[in-house]
Amino acid sequence: MSALRFPTGAGRPEITALLLCIVAGAVCAWAHTPIPWMLGPLFVMALAKWRGLEVDAPRGFREGGQLVIGTALGLYFTPDMLRLVAHFLPWMVASGFFAIAIAFACASVLTRLAVPLKLDATTAFFACVPGGASEMANLAARHDGRQDLVAVAQSLRILIIVAAIPFAYSYSGIHGADAYAPGAKLVELGGLVQLLALTLASAWVAQRVGVPNGFVLGPLFATIVLTGSGALWSAVPAWLINFGQLMIGCSLGARFEQDFFRSAPRFLWAAGVSTVLALLLSSAFAIGMGWVAGIHWSTAILALAPGGMPEMSITAKVLQLGVPIVVAFHVTRMAILVTISGPVYRLLLKGRR
Numbered sequence: 001m002s003a004l005r006f007p008t009g010a011g012r013p014e015i016t017a018l019l020l021c022i023v024a025g026a027v028c029a030w031a032h033t034p035i036p037w038m039l040g041p042l043f044v045m046a047l048a049k050w051r052g053l054e055v056d057a058p059r060g061f062r063e064g065g066q067l068v069i070g071t072a073l074g075l076y077f078t079p080d081m082l083r084l085v086a087h088f089l090p091w092m093v094a095s096g097f098f099a100i101a102i103a104f105a106c107a108s109v110l111t112r113l114a115v116p117l118k119l120d121a122t123t124a125f126f127a128c129v130p131g132g133a134s135e136m137a138n139l140a141a142r143h144d145g146r147q148d149l150v151a152v153a154q155s156l157r158i159l160i161i162v163a164a165i166p167f168a169y170s171y172s173g174i175h176g177a178d179a180y181a182p183g184a185k186l187v188e189l190g191g192l193v194q195l196l197a198l199t200l201a202s203a204w205v206a207q208r209v210g211v212p213n214g215f216v217l218g219p220l221f222a223t224i225v226l227t228g229s230g231a232l233w234s235a236v237p238a239w240l241i242n243f244g245q246l247m248i249g250c251s252l253g254a255r256f257e258q259d260f261f262r263s264a265p266r267f268l269w270a271a272g273v274s275t276v277l278a279l280l281l282s283s284a285f286a287i288g289m290g291w292v293a294g295i296h297w298s299t300a301i302l303a304l305a306p307g308g309m310p311e312m313s314i315t316a317k318v319l320q321l322g323v324p325i326v327v328a329f330h331v332t333r334m335a336i337l338v339t340i341s342g343p344v345y346r347l348l349l350k351g352r353r
Contacts, residue, residue: 025041034171038162038311041249042252048253049253050256057250067215069216072244073220076324082228092328103341109273114267114270123140127140131338149267158311187234191232191234195236198222202218212338216310279306282306286300299326303325312326
């Protein structure tokens with residue numbers, strides 16, 4: 001559990017970052033912007049980094065935020081919701097493999113747009129696979145690709161998707177098209193303490209055994225088992241969910257160091273274009289899939305969006321759009337992509353390096 005320990009003497013950059021994020025979240029909430037407690041901290045941190053201010057996310061913030069959000073999301077998986085999610089399992093698997101096809105298309109575009117960099121097929125492919133950012137960067141390094149460029153492209157992808165979809169949905173009036181409620185609706189202090197203790201232990205175990213995004217998937221699966229069995233210990237209070245969003249937004253924004261915006265501007269532009277293409281392709285597939293499978297198109301787009309699982313699930317929760325469906329699609333896709341991206345590369349692209 002060491003990843004969740006905060007330094008005994010928090011430095012000024014961490015304290016400054018925390019204060020900035022709280023103010024940004026509060027201002028965005030007052031202004032009724034979408035997902036205020038995640039997007040406010042994300043953008044204020046990215047802006048502060050760009051301007052060269054000495055700010056940094058406190059140690060363990062991302063893991064702590066993931067734990068809170070994973071716990072809150074798992075409360076939606078009541079027995080009825082588990083049966084509903086199981087009904088869509090074939091579509092979840094299909095969407096995971098379609099994500100690989102999108103990665104090939106976007107990698108081709110990225111390579112063409114970044115011609116001056118002479119981008120190799122390995123780097124382009126792993127830069128466009130919408131799996132976990134750290135997992136894709138590690139896979140690129142393992143196959144002699146540019147780990148730094150993959151990390152840049154993956155971070156930019158999450159930033160663009162996390163910003164674009166909530167704003168597009170909110171200002172289009174899309175909200176609660178097929179809302180689902182969590183099983184536990186009341187906060188019980190004793191039950192909440194037990195719940196957080198359980199999810200903290202599950203996060204530690206998941207991290208120890210190497211589960212990707214273990215601090216969100218461990219608590220998520222533990223809470224799903226609990227809720228699916230009918231044990232409703234407690235709801236997660238709204239203020240804690242907001243703080244979990246703040247922790248994730250702060251940590252995401254802290255990735256954008258000052259030299260991020262200066263390094264390889266042509267690559268940043270090309271990666272941005274390929275991300276928009278991925279969003280358009282996934283949205284088109286999602287709308288068609290939703291029409292056939294009986295999933296509202298707004299939920300389907302979120303479920304297949306090439307953003308991060310915690311961020312897209314938070315969006316679904318705040319906008320009340322099919323949370324268990326969105327979560328299940330993203331978890332399935334992540335499992336497929338982390339498992340098969342390496343073998344697919346070796347089978348189809350290794351000779352083109």
